[in-house]
Amino acid sequence: xxxxxxxxxxxAIAGDRHAAYAALAATGPVHRIVxxxxxxxxxxxxxxxxxxxxxxxxxxxxxxxxxxxxELLPPQAAAVQRHMLYRNLPDHTRxxxxxxAAFTRRRVDELxxxxxxxxxQLLAAVADRxxxxxxxxxxxxxxxxxxxxxxxxxxxxxxxxxGWTTAIIAGPFAGAESYVxxxxxLADYARELLREKRRAPADDLISALVAGDDGDRLTEDxxxxxxxxxxxxxxxxxxxxxxxxxxxxxxxxxxxxxLRAEPHRLPAAVEEMLRYDGSLQVTLPYTTAEPIELGGTxxxxxxxxxxxxxxxxxDPDRFAEPDTFDITRTPNPHLAFGHGxxxxxxxxxxxxxxxxAFAALLSRFPALRLAVPVSDLRWQPNLLVNALTExxxxxxxxx
Numbered sequence: 001x002x003x004x005x006x007x008x009x010x011x012a013i014a015g016d017r018h019a020a021y022a023a024l025a026a027t028g029p030v031h032r033i034v035x036x037x038x039x040x041x042x043x044x045x046x047x048x049x050x051x052x053x054x055x056x057x058x059x060x061x062x063x064x065x066x067x068x069x070x071e072l073l074p075p076q077a078a079a080v081q082r083h084m085l086y087r088n089l090p091d092h093t094r095x096x097x098x099x100x101a102a103f104t105r106r107r108v109d110e111l112x113x114x115x116x117x118x119x120x121q122l123l124a125a126v127a128d129r130x131x132x133x134x135x136x137x138x139x140x141x142x143x144x145x146x147x148x149x150x151x152x153x154x155x156x157x158x159x160x161x162x163g164w165t166t167a168i169i170a171g172p173f174a175g176a177e178s179y180v181x182x183x184x185x186l187a188d189y190a191r192e193l194l195r196e197k198r199r200a201p202a203d204d205l206i207s208a209l210v211a212g213d214d215g216d217r218l219t220e221d222x223x224x225x226x227x228x229x230x231x232x233x234x235x236x237x238x239x240x241x242x243x244x245x246x247x248x249x250x251x252x253x254x255x256x257x258x259l260r261a262e263p264h265r266l267p268a269a270v271e272e273m274l275r276y277d278g279s280l281q282v283t284l285p286y287t288t289a290e291p292i293e294l295g296g297t298x299x300x301x302x303x304x305x306x307x308x309x310x311x312x313x314x315d316p317d318r319f320a321e322p323d324t325f326d327i328t329r330t331p332n333p334h335l336a337f338g339h340g341x342x343x344x345x346x347x348x349x350x351x352x353x354x355x356x357a358f359a360a361l362l363s364r365f366p367a368l369r370l371a372v373p374v375s376d377l378r379w380q381p382n383l384l385v386n387a388l389t390e391x392x393x394x395x396x397x398x399x
Contacts (some may be wrong), residue, residue, distance in 0.1 A: 080224065164182040280309055
């Protein structure tokens with residue numbers, strides 16, 4: 001069945017976002033909605049339906065530059081939408097192959113000591129404070145530092161890069177002027193950076209991409225798009241994993257106590273954090289290349305399709321007690337990193353960063369607790385990400 005969107009999860013605050021998705025899902029797995037920028041779309045909230053769509057060859061990416069506000073971008077800035085998440089076979093395979101070597105399990109595991117040092121340094125820097133915003137001082141700088149070091153982005157421009165990627169991901173919620181300015185600023189700087197890497201290659205991923213592989217080189221616009229994608233996707237998912245995961249632990253003290261008592265459960269705990277309150281609300285838009293049936297709903301060809309990862313991960317038909325945060329849950333076939341062709345390339349890195357971040361955080365601050373009521377917390381209005389604006393935590397015991 002279909003239903004017009006009544007409660008808007010994209011602008012919801014606190015637990016209202018999950019409540020809005022649950023209200024939709026209760027009426028069926030597929031829904032007719034209007035996106036925040038006014039475009040009609042189909043939102044899939046069922047787990048099996050979303051997973052199936054992610055491997056259905058009739059569900060594809062749309063034509064070039066079909067992302068939100070794309071029509072407003074000047075030509076030199078439009079490259080930020082020319083990345084592999086907007087591409088189909090065979091282009092997607094070619095682009096993914098050129099970066100996949102940097103994200104193999106072996107290469108990711110080799111990053112563990114550096115990730116640990118960064119986490120320890122960030123926590124040491126706030127250790128003398130009573131209250132700290134964990135998003136600003138830990139969740140953001142940890143993965144942003146890791147991915148920028150991997151890519152070869154200079155330290156002095158990383159805060160600016162964060163502002164650009166945040167505005168681009170926010171899209172219509174950032175406002176047209178801010179979105180265009182961010183896309184233009186990022187694209188212009190990326191082109192300067194590419195020129196520098198050509199002039200003086202270094203031991204980093206951008207230099208490797210500029211050099212190409214076996215005679216295959218990315219075009220200038222493809223390189224710009226790849227820089228944006230790797231920076232944005234390389235830190236946003238982990239930022240929200242750390243923020244949302246910490247909140248889940250602090251609001252479920254019995255689960256926090258279990259994890260402290262049995263730290264070997266940390267990998268499973270990270271998976272449950274990803275399921276319970278994942279980093280992304282929905283996938284980037286897909287298009288139906290042919291008419292399809294999903295959950296008993298007929299969807300014509302040429303329609304926009306949004307696969308609701310946050311809703312699918314709480315589908316009661318797939319997960320027992322889906323609204324319960326349970327770090328012992330097994331199996332846990334969540335879709336937080338997508339599925340199929342566009343499964344997140346950096347999933348292994350995000351998991352590694354999450355495990356190291358939580359181990360370091362819980363070890364360093366045994367009295368960690370929320371510094372404000374849950375009702376005071378706010379989430380970013382956004383179509384794509386599920387992100388806290390801030391997370392004030394107390395580092396010391398209650399007096």
